[in-house]
Amino acid sequence: MSLKVCAVTALLLAVLCIKQSQEKPAAVLNRCICRGGTLHINVNNIKALQIIPIPNCPLQLVATLKSGRRLCLNSKFKYLWKRRLNKITKV
Numbered sequence: 001m002s003l004k005v006c007a008v009t010a011l012l013l014a015v016l017c018i019k020q021s022q023e024k025p026a027a028v029l030n031r032c033i034c035r036g037g038t039l040h041i042n043v044n045n046i047k048a049l050q051i052i053p054i055p056n057c058p059l060q061l062v063a064t065l066k067s068g069r070r071l072c073l074n075s076k077f078k079y080l081w082k083r084r085l086n087k088i089t090k091v
Contacts, residue, residue: 061074
């Protein structure tokens with residue numbers, strides 16, 4: 001192989017290694033319970049709301065519905081849940 005081909009190959013491998021080292025390891029990502037979540041849920045169907053603290057994971061919100069089903073919620077849902085609780089306590 002020519003020197004140019006070897007240099008380009010080495011450069012591409014270096015770029016790929018640097019990119020992968022900046023991302024979180026797969027083992028850390030697999031520990032997260034929720035990846036994303038939903039905002040489209042009837043708040044009246046929620047029986048319980050859990051906030052699960054897991055290091056190196058975004059906010060983990062798990063809602064238990066009255067039917068017993070468990071759903072992951074988007075982290076913005078925490079704000080909506082607090083507003084609902086405030087409305088209930090003010091009445």
